[in-house]
Amino acid sequence: MTNSPPGSGFQSGNALELQRVSRSFGALKAIDDVSFSVAAGQRYAVLGSNGAGKTTLFNAITGDFFPSSGRVLLFGEDVTPFPPQERIRRGLRRTYQSSLLFRDLTVRDNLFLAVRGVTRGRFSFLRPAHDDASNVSAAQLLDHIRLSHLADTMVSELSHGQQRQLEIGMALAGSPRLILFDEPAAGLSPAERKELVALLRALPQHLSYVIIEHDLEIALNVVERVTVMHNGRVLCHGTPREIEENPQVQAIYMGEHGYGQH
Ligand SMILES: Nc1ncnc2c1ncn2[C@@H]1O[C@H](COP(=O)(O)OP(=O)(O)OP(=O)(O)O)[C@@H](O)[C@H]1O
Secondary structure: OOOOOOOOOOOOOEEEEEEEEEEEEOOEEEEEEEEEEEEOOOEEEEEOOOOOOHHHHHHHHHOOOOOOEEEEEEOOEEOOOOOHHHHHHOOEEEOOOOOOOOOOOEHHHHHHHHHHHOOOOOOOOOOOOOOOHHHHHHHHHHHHOOOHHHOOOEHHHOOHHHHHHHHHHHHOOOOOOEEEEEOOOOOOOHHHHHHHHHHHHOOOOOOEEEEEOOOHHHHHHOOOEEEEEEOOEEEEEEOHHHHHHOHHHHHHHHOOOOOOOO
């Protein structure tokens, strides 16, 4: 018997495929007939002004909301009816706009809990040994997100930027294959933004991610492909360069409405 996640035989193809996904809230179509795919290892951005439907789209991918119609495929498997936990088992992770960190625990303990949360046997009341697999994984994550020097610091004492770094570390627990980042640069200083870009660029090559980000400079710098949404619908898809040069995108997001207003 193996502990491999379901669908882990998947080697190539798409990490994510959205097929004509819609979601309504009453009469409002928050997302309307959205289709695109993210290849294995690809870095992807979903852009759009406030209310464009980006967060609703993330919720449909994670299973926090079910779509009203359409299909969501993860690693070639139709997961449309699956609850969030089943999608996590298949290698999907997500960060949120608002922090879900335990503020009164240390950085190391937050990572430890994230690792335990995505592995079996997490309901153990025994304090694990130093060489416990979860402790080792937490230490590796600390290193990866460059917070080893703050391992024993309480989260409440971290800067905003360090907390966002830690959230990325939490999402990396348990060897994910696809991460959804929800506005990771929100509220960061210029120096912290640079650090974030470096961190995103240093993520393992096999890992796919989709980023929602109001800061165009960051989003277009850390992805290979972009989908722009407007009023719940897909406005266009393209490379960062094509999106930057698209007059429709410029008119909507960089014109008088000012992209990045929040
Ligand atoms: N649970 C809900 N109930 C009712 N309406 C909702 C719900 N969630 C989202 N909406 C509506 O759906 C539309 C899309 O919202 P969504 O949060 O997905 O947009 P967004 O692109 O993520 O915006 P922002 O950039 O401001 O986070 C909005 O009009 C919003 O008011």
